[in-house]
Amino acid sequence: SRWIDYYASRGITAIAVDCKSGKGLNKFAPAVNNVLSERRERLKAKGMVNPMLRIMIVGIPNVGKSSFINRVAKQNRAKVEDRPGVTRGNQWYSIAKNIEMLDTPGVLWPKFDDKIVGERLAFTGAVKDQILDTELLAVRLLDFLRSLKPADFMVRFKLDDVDLDAVDSYELLNIIGKKRGMLISGGEINTERAAIMLLDEFRSGKLGRITLEMPER
Incomplete structure (x- = not known):
């Protein structure tokens, strides 16, 4: 509203x-x-x-x-x-x-003077993932989600037992990957797979109704 x-x-x-x-x-x-x-x-x-x-x-x-x-x-x-x-x-x-x-096909302005604007457009999938570092993008999204702590995000990834202020976003990506069973040989977390999953669930609305910016108050 x-x-x-x-x-x-x-x-x-x-x-x-x-x-x-x-x-x-x-x-x-x-x-x-x-x-x-x-x-x-x-x-x-x-x-x-x-x-x-x-x-x-x-x-x-x-x-x-x-x-x-x-x-x-x-x-x-x-x-x-x-x-x-x-x-x-x-x-x-x-x-x-x-x-x-x-x-009509989607349109974007040719150059982003504001890095934050470009990142937020990438979160939504407006910018093709093939030209970005998916793990870095997921980590930057987690920077935003950690500060907001939306309820659906916390519940979906079972983060009630995680102190979000005590871990950085890359650690949080590993925690999410582990909770989803995304392991590779040696018990290492497949962070690329976890990043793709996180971005897909954010874009499909599975993490709840989240807006990346608000109008001027």
């Missing part, structure tokens, strides 16, 4: 939706019609009966654009995977009797 208030204070219409449960999706088409009501009336004045409103969805990679389209259009037509770069080209979808939406 804080993000909704943040955008509303700047004159931007925003609605909260959940593509898993479908909550809030029924508000989308009415919001589009309301925002574009003047355009619709101009088209009607030119003699167009029930004019089609054409809009587009734009965002960074791997944030659920295609998942949103599938839910709001009530059909699985857009390709969906838990990795960036799945949508290869522009595609039109009918999401209401008078609204068509253009799905």
